[in-house]
Amino acid sequence: MVSVNYYLALSVILFIIGALGVLIRRNAIIIFMSIELMLNAANLAFVAFARYWQAMSGQIFVFFIMTVAAAEVAIGLALIVTIFHTKSSIDVDQISTLKG
Amino acid sequence: MTLQLLLFLILAVIAIVAAIGMLVSRSAVYAALFLILDLLTIAVFFVLLNAPFIAVAQVSVYTGAIMVLFLFVIMLLGAERAAGEVRTITWQLPLAIVLGVVLLAEAVFIIVQQRNALPAVATQLPVDFGSPAQVGTSLFSNYLLPFEITSVLLLVGIVGAIVLTKSEKK
């Protein structure tokens, strides 16, 4: 029986890597994928705890997270496509017109 | 070292390596493929954690649909190669790494310190824990409202995607 702490540690590591991806990469799509990674790290933690507490609600929540992630990806990619039509580039550093 | 722990460690290493690979790969397609690997690994983890339905959902929805969508968009935009080498914010990378390390340290600290906080529980699970029947029962009774709202959310997503990419009628 693997202790839930190990799953948590893994989840944390995956989350940090995802966060770094968001911060470091300039390709919009890769940033998006890093966000998906972070979501999955959270899913892992949820399911681990669902197993630990023997409560179905953890898994249900993961279900919902997945659904929301799917919708979000759809819209996010649509947005990226739209921006690409305008800017001909998906470098997020070039989308800086809101500069103060 | 039990078999489960060994299995867990192997899978964990694969997941971490795949994640780092996604982080550093220059090609977007390679990054997507690394992520697919990662997602599949997590699906295996779900199976180990007595969540078969979720595991299958992960594979079919996440990997099968979402990642495919990613790959389609990458192809559509021709964004294989990372855009220009000009660094606009030079200090972002070191700072991000430092912060990542700090966060990691914090998390490890918490986990290590709290490792005995959680009480021991029975390791025996109900037979159909995590089965689709269980998920369905819970979903359609306790969580009916969020379920319905999620369906609306998906509708919104569809409509939104179409609206956003619709071209202006000349």
Place this chain on the structure above:
Amino acid sequence: MLLNAANTGGFFYLVPFVVLFPVIGLLINMFVGGRLGEKAIGAIACLGSGLAFGVAVLLGLALVGKPDGLVVPYLDWITIGTLQLQWAFRVDTLSVTMMLVVGGVGTLIHIYAVGYMHDDVRHNGDPGRFRRFFVYFNLFIAAMMILVSASNYMMLFIGWEGVGLCSYLLIGFWYEKGKDGIGNALAGKKAFIANRIGDLGFLIAAFLMFKYFQPLAPNGVFSFDFDSVASLAKQVPPSGILAITLFLLLGVTGKSAQLPLYVWLPDAMAGPTPVSALIHAATMVTAGVYLVARSHAIYSLVPMAQNTVAIVGGVTALFAGTIALAQFDIKKVLAYSTISQLGFMVAAVGMGAFTAGMFHLVMHAFFKALLFLSAGSVIQGIERGEHHVEQDPNLRKRMKHEMHFDAQDMRNMGGLRTKMKVTFWVYLVGALALSGIIPLAGFWSKDEILTEASALNPAVYWLLLLAAFLTALYMGRQILMVFFGESRSEPVAHATESPAIMTVPLVILAGLSVVGGFINFPSVNTFTHWLANTFSAVAEGTAGGEAAPAGFNFVIATVSTILAVGGLLLAWYLYMNRVHEMRRLPQNQRADDPLRPILGPVFTLLENKYWVDEFYGYIVVKPYEWLSGFLADKVDWNFWHDFFHDTILVGGFNGATRLLSGPIDLGFIDGISNFLADGFKELAGQMRKIQSGFVRNYALSILIGVICIIGYLIIRLG
């Protein structure tokens, strides 16, 4: 039945009505007079005065039964510690005598004035004048009644001031007329100021009275009451009494037009003739004489003051008489004659012959009022003639072209005997009475004064005797110049008699002038006994009363009669015979008056009134004007206004304002706010850089936030 009622003394309590009736009359005229006609206003005014006279008669009747009289308290005026002033009316023989004179003569003059003012309004326009005149006239009666019915010095002073005010108002009645359009107003002002100087004397006397009498008064509370003054006078040191009496004398010289403050009376002739008759002949100017008579208790204690009063009276009598001789204005002659006769009265009461003085006061009221009113009738007759002349172009050509025809100049008159018969006869009666021709009124009173003077003060006797001679001379001169001979100008030739409303009072007064003297026929002495009730009641317990009246002195009577007749004959000689001789001379060599070639430069001196007015102007008025100009210009305007106000206050204030607005407000306070604003702008400029526009930076800041939160949770819950 009436006498029975009188005997019980109940009538005494009517005394407030002598004041209230005229007051009611004036209030009615003042508030509703605008809607009434002339007749109504005149009737109300005459009633106001007439009813007061009626009450005086009732009081007189009451006094016959109870000669001691009564003090009727009315209300408490001022009560502060050691001072207690009351409005209390004093009914005794002296005050009722004055009330009868004021009320009687006053009412007759009111009636006359209705006719006089009616003509005045017709000649000069402005109907509103009529009402104003009678309001002032009634006010005068009220004030004079307060003066004579007062039971203490302060109430007397109220009346004293009141009549002074009315005199001012009525002298300047035609305020837009006179020399340079302002002469009448200036005359009124002169009267008021001269009176004021006299009033100052009165006030100082009152203050001294308080100082000396108050410690002696019962309970230390002094009320200026005549009785208490009379009873306490002996305990006051003589120097104090002397001071009081001399300052009172100053008041008397102001009000009764004696030396040195007489100068206002001739100028007061600028007022309408009824005013001159009532105020400046019969009543107001006699207030001084009344005051001395009233204060006999204190005057009797200081022979030196008595002497001073008598000398002042005597010298004034002679002085004014000489001036009257050379005046050409009909009213001015009568004015100086009044001053002279007042000198007689003042001399009399000064010597201690109080009854003689009061007797002459009453007689003089009759015939001087008569003379003034007749003079008014003459003047109006001439004005009627002038009006007639102006309507007729033929006559206008014959009139000598003069810049301004003076209806009051006797040199223009003459021959009015035939044109204004009634006026002539009454005027003659008045003039003979004034000259002291037996058996008319003036003879008895003047003779009594001369008799007393020969006994008490020989120097004054000679002065008065000479003045009596001059009186006859100038009155004869006046009669002859006005009524005899030929008319010397066109308007006079066409003069007409006055209406009955004016001549009837004249006839009544003439009657009084004829028979009036018999109220004090020697050895019967009704009047003396009447007044003795007042004077000796005091004498009994206190200061010296009046000396016993001297009997009829045949020698003195003869001497004075000879002088009077002699004066008239001399006037006849000069103005009837010498005038004819003068007529033979060519026009440019002809003098305007037979006396001028005789007296030469003396005549000019007299004509110009010894240049006293100019002297006063030089000594008093000019320095005073200089001082007020100095104070107004240099001190008030230059110093206070320009320097202090403008430079220091306004300039300082402006400077302070500029300082506050400039450096402090703009510089300092604005500086602070600008500094803050700029600081914030800088800060915002720096903070703006957080918005780099890069999404990754925003994500980084989110991560930093997460780390901080987790770190916080670790520390708190760890």
